[in-house]
Structures are given as C-alpha cells and as structure tokens.
Amino acid sequence: MGKVLVAYFSCSAQTKKAAKTLAKAAGADLYEIQPEVPYSSSDLNWMDSHSRSSVEMKDPASRPKIKGGVENMNEYDVIFVGFPIWWYIAPHIIDTFLESYDFGKKLIVPFATSGGSGIGKAEEALKKNYPALNWGKGKLLNSLMKEAEAKEWIKSIIG
Numbered sequence: 001m002g003k004v005l006v007a008y009f010s011c012s013a014q015t016k017k018a019a020k021t022l023a024k025a026a027g028a029d030l031y032e033i034q035p036e037v038p039y040s041s042s043d044l045n046w047m048d049s050h051s052r053s054s055v056e057m058k059d060p061a062s063r064p065k066i067k068g069g070v071e072n073m074n075e076y077d078v079i080f081v082g083f084p085i086w087w088y089i090a091p092h093i094i095d096t097f098l099e100s101y102d103f104g105k106k107l108i109v110p111f112a113t114s115g116g117s118g119i120g121k122a123e124e125a126l127k128k129n130y131p132a133l134n135w136g137k138g139k140l141l142n143s144l145m146k147e148a149e150a151k152e153w154i155k156s157i158i159g
Contacts, residue, residue, distance in 0.1 A: 002077025002078060004027065005028055005031060005070065005076040005079045006019050006022050006023040006026065006029070006030050006031070006079075006080045006082065007031045007032075007097065008033060008080075008083065009032070009033040009035075009083045009084070009091060009094060009097070010032070010082075011039050011084060014113040014142070015082050015083060015084050018113055018141040018142060019080075021146075022080055024147055025147045025148075025151045025154055026078075026150070028078075034066065035064050035065065035067065036064070036065035037064075039052065040052075053091070056092050059092075062092040063093075063096045063099070064091075064092060066096050066097060066100065073103075076106060077106060078106065078158055079103070079108050080110075080111055081094060081110050082110070082112065083122075084114065085114035085119070085122055085140075089121060089126075090112070090122045090126060094126075098126075098133070107157075108136065109137070109157055109158075110126055110138035111140070112139075119138050119139065119140040122138075123135075
C-alpha cells in the first residue's frame with residue numbers, strides 16, 4: 001500500500017471526525033487543509049448569497065489560500081482528500097490543495113461528508129477538472145463511521 005496521507009478540510013467537526021477515523025484505520029498521517037483566513041460562522045452561511053462561502057462557490061476560479069502545506073508530499077503513495085459537500089461539489093479550497101502539488105502517479109481518493117448530498121457530483125467534478133490525477137473511487141462518510149467500516153473501504157481501494 002505504501003505510505004498514506006489523509007488530508008482534509010473541515011469547517012465543523014464532521015469531516016474532521018471522519019478524517020481521524022479514516023487515518024487511524026489506514027495507519028495514515030493526518031493533515032488538515034486550513035484556509036489562510038479562517039471561515040467565520042457568517043462566512044459559512046450558505047443561505048446568504050453574499051457570504052464568503054457563497055461568493056467563492058459562485059466563482060469557479062476561486063482558490064482560497066491555504067495556511068502552510070505538506071512538506072513531505074513526495075513520501076506518500078496514497079492520498080485521501082476529504083471535504084464537506086458545498087453546493088454539490090468540493091469547496092474550492094480543495095482545488096487550491098490539488099493544484100499545489102505534483103501528485104505524479106499517486107492514488108488520490110476523495111471522501112466527503114454531507115447533511116444531504118451524495119458524493120457523486122463532487123467526484124465527477126474533481127475527475128473532470130483534474131483528469132491527469134490517478135483517482136480512486138470516493139465515498140461519502142459520516143462522523144459516526146466505525147473504524148472497521150473504514151478498514152473495509154480502504155481494503156476495497158488499496159488492498
């Protein structure tokens with residue numbers, strides 16, 4: 001399987017909890033994708049068309065800056081990339097992350113959390129926008145996922 005990284009973006013505890021469970025199940029390193037400017041609760045108000053998240057998601061070219069980075073990306077063979085579903089797709093900070101590294105032949109596996117949306121449209125969009133990446137089959141996770149479930153999913157993807 002090689003060395004595994006679980007990189008995730010989370011504005012609430014949901015994606016963070018899922019990422020921690022996944023990292024434990026995979027014996028992986030954990031990296032939080034943090035925005036340079038943290039999101040406030042008003043920034044995340046999806047019902048306000050002028051909120052920061054709404055404005056970013058309306059602009060496909062939006063690339064929120066990331067605080068820090070993964071210094072040893074070349075050491076990883078498999079990277080799970082986690083995020084909450086925003087407007088049926090990955091938040092644009094995930095684009096920033098994906099555009100920040102040369103992944104070469106690394107296996108990139110998306111996972112997401114959502115209150116009601118599936119991962120299908122988000123996964124399709126990522127594959128369409130980054131066709132050169134080596135994508136594994138993504139999965140919608142939730143914060144109540146058990147480590148055993150995570151191990152089964154990992155096994156189905158990377159053996």
